[in-house]
Every structure is written in structure tokens, then in C-alpha cells.
Amino acid sequence: MTTDPKELDHADPHTGNRDVDPVSGYDTTGHDWGGIKELNTPFPKIALVALVLTFVYSVVTWILLPAWPLGRDYTRGLLDLDQQAMAVERLSTIETLREDWLTRFDTPDFETLSDDPALMAFAMPAADRLYQDNCSACHGRSGGGGPGYPVLSDDHWLWGGTPEDIAMTLQVGINAQHPDTRWAQMPAFDWMERSDRHALAEYVAALPSGAADHDGAAAALFAENCASCHGDQGAGGLLNGAPTLTDDAVIYGQDTASVLATLRNGRQGVMPYWSDRLRDAEINALALYVSRLPDDGAADGAETAQASGDTAPEATQ
Ligand code: HEC
Ligand code: HEC
Secondary structure, eight states, X not given: OOOOGGGSTTOOTTXXXXXXXXXXXXXEEEEEETTEEEEOOOOOHHHHHXXXXXXXXXXXHHHHSOOOEETTEEOOOTTOOOHHHHHHHHHHHHHHHHHHHHGGGGSOOHHHHHTOHHHHHHHHHHHHHHHHHHTHHHHOTTSOOBTTBOOSSSSOOXXXXXXXXXXHHHHHOBSSSSTTOBOOOBOOOTTSOHHHHHHHHHHHHHTTTTOOOTTSHHHHHHXXXXXXXXXXXXXXXXXXXXXXXXXXXXXXXXXXXXXXXXXXXXXXXOBOOOTTTSOHHHHHHHHHHHHTOOOOHHHHHHHOSOOOTTSOGGGXX
16 A cells, blocks of 8 residues: 555645545545635536537527627528518518408498408407407497496497498597597586476486376476487487487486486586597498497396396396
8 A cells, every 4th residue: 555645546646635524525625714625526417418418509509590699680590590570471461361351341331241251250350359459448348338338239329320320430439539520418407497307307217117207297398308309208319419218228327316417417428539540441340340249138237237128128227
């Protein structure tokens, strides 16, 4: 057995000094920080392998994929993959697809359009997206409306329910900023005797059920003050923005208290106009969509206290 330190196992070949940590059995580096020594443990193999693999991987990807900036340009890589170009290409494919059917809505020939099932299969889901994005916040997800916002899924219309009428309503809005906006105001009748207002409110509240007395003083007041806008005995249908008062569809409420509030303060709902936010073809697609909203009173009931149509007559007032 040799006593030359340079001959010992793991001896430092330069100095032959070995300083073995008695606990772990590893050599130390020989550095000593106030009695604390650093173990000279070998570099773990797994880390070495990982390092080599990642290095190889990065070299391969540098060669295959876009990688290094070259001033204003960059290395393109052998695969010539450019995600930006790919995204632009896919987008333009979708745009062309959309354009294909959307341009057909430039001409609002609604009958021909709705007779084309292949077209409808593209257009109506897209119109539904437009509706959900732009309209559902006020009119409800399925057109069921809510207090202050009319139901769109029934057949009671302030301004007409054909696709043409609806497209016009969308173009110019109601009481909106558009110069040609549809304009309608329920004037305040605060000048009227309180007792007359009460009688009128009771009369109007009784109209939908058919229980109203058409020979009484209130009916005469109605004929004098209200019929010019709401039609004889509230039958409506003048398409002047004033709702029919004889049906179940209500905007603000047709119980006595709500009618009293309407009479005291007046009403003037605002429907924004869309001609500067949506293009004509989109408005026409939306108008067709709205005109075809199914009138399933049950779904509406979930969104609003109003009933719609004759399907749920007992749900209101
Ligand atoms: C900020 C709320 C709001 C938004 C958003 C809105 N509306 Fe309206 N809309 C109204 C109000 C309020 C009225 C009723 C105005 C009135 O009382 O005279 C109305 C009325 C209408 C009418 C007329 C109904 C009738 O009986 O003639 C149609 C149609 C309509 N909206 C469709 C739409 C569509 C489609 C969209 C989406 C592009 C939309 N609205 C977005 C508030 C809104
Ligand atoms: C100048 C036309 C005009 C006259 C006159 C008028 N109304 Fe109205 N009324 C309207 C309009 C327009 C609305 C819808 C307002 C809105 O949607 O913002 C309305 C709404 C109402 C509503 C709310 C209906 C609902 O669905 O919530 C009631 C109730 C009503 N009017 C009752 C009356 C009574 C009663 C009189 C007579 C004292 C009267 N109106 C006179 C135009 C008129």
C-alpha cells in the first residue's frame, strides 16, 4: 500500500490532497468557509443527458422553424411555418365563406332568402351570434324582452313585424340619435285630475281580460285622450309605436299601479340605431332572424314577467 497521496483513490492529481467528508463519504472541494466545507459531488448524469437533449432539440428547431432575428427579418426555417400567415389565410377563408352568403343579404328580398334552406343554414346561426352580441342584453336571449324592453318573439309589434319593418327599425332606431329615427312618445298626463287618471288606469288594466266597461266615463276619457294613438278601445295596430293595450304583451306593465306611473310620467323608450355599427346585409339577416323568433311563451316567461301571445294568457296582470 502506497503512502504517496497522489497514488490514493480519488486523489487530486495535482496535489494529492484528499479531504473526505466523514458523514457522506464524498471528497470536499477543499474550500472552507469558517468551518463549512463544500462537497465535491459529481454532476448528476440525468441532468447531463437532459442538457444534451435540449441542446440537440434547440439546434434541430433552429433549423426547421423560424428562429433567429436578422435585423428586420428572421431565419424562416426549412419547414417554412409562419403562424401569422397561417392565421391570416384561415381568417380570409372564413371571410370568403361568410361573404358568400352575407352578400346575398345586401338585397332584402326576404322571401327568396328564406326559401333557400342551404342559405338559412349558414345565415341564421350567424344572425343568432349577432343577436346575442348586440341585442340580447336588452331583449333577452330568446327575444323574451323584459320590463321596458319589448318582447320580440311574439306577434305584437309597435312598428310592424315583417322583416322589412324590423330592418327599418334596426336601421334608424326608436327615439334614437338617427335623423330619420322612428319617433314615439307616451305623453305624461300629469295635468289630468287624479281621480280621472285612476279611473283610466283601472279601465286600461281591465282591457286585456275583456272586463273593461266600454260605456263608462273612463272609456269616454280614453276615447278622447288615448285612442288617437292606441286605437279605439286600445286595440292598437296603428304601427305608430303605441302598443296595443288589449293583449297580454306589455312593455312597462299594465296593472293599475304601472299604468298610473305611465300616465303620471309618460314613457319614451330608446332603441339604439344600428346602421353605423352593422352593415346592411347584417341588419337584413338580423331582421329575418328576429321575424322568425319562435313564439314559445314558456321560454319568454323565464326571462320576463310578461306573457307573449295567447300561449300563456294567465301569466300576466
Ligand atoms: C339598449 C337596449 C336595446 C338594445 C341593445 C336593443 N334594443 Fe331593440 N328596443 C329597445 C327598446 C327600449 C325598444 C322599445 C322602444 C319603445 O319603447 O318605443 C326596442 C324596440 C325594438 C324593436 C321594435 C319592436 C316592435 O314591436 O316594433 C325591434 C324589432 C328591436 N328592438 C330589435 C332589436 C335588435 C334586433 C337589436 C340588436 C341589434 C336590438 N333591438 C337592440 C332596446 C334595445
Ligand atoms: C301621442 C300618442 C299617445 C297618446 C295620446 C297616448 N299614448 Fe300611451 N303610449 C304611447 C306610446 C308611443 C307608448 C310606448 C312608449 C314606449 O314604449 O316607450 C305608450 C305606452 C302606453 C302604455 C304602456 C304599455 C305597456 O305595454 O307597458 C300605457 C299603459 C299607455 N300608453 C296608456 C295610455 C293612456 C291611458 C292614454 C290616454 C290617457 C295614452 N296612453 C295616450 C303613445 C300615446
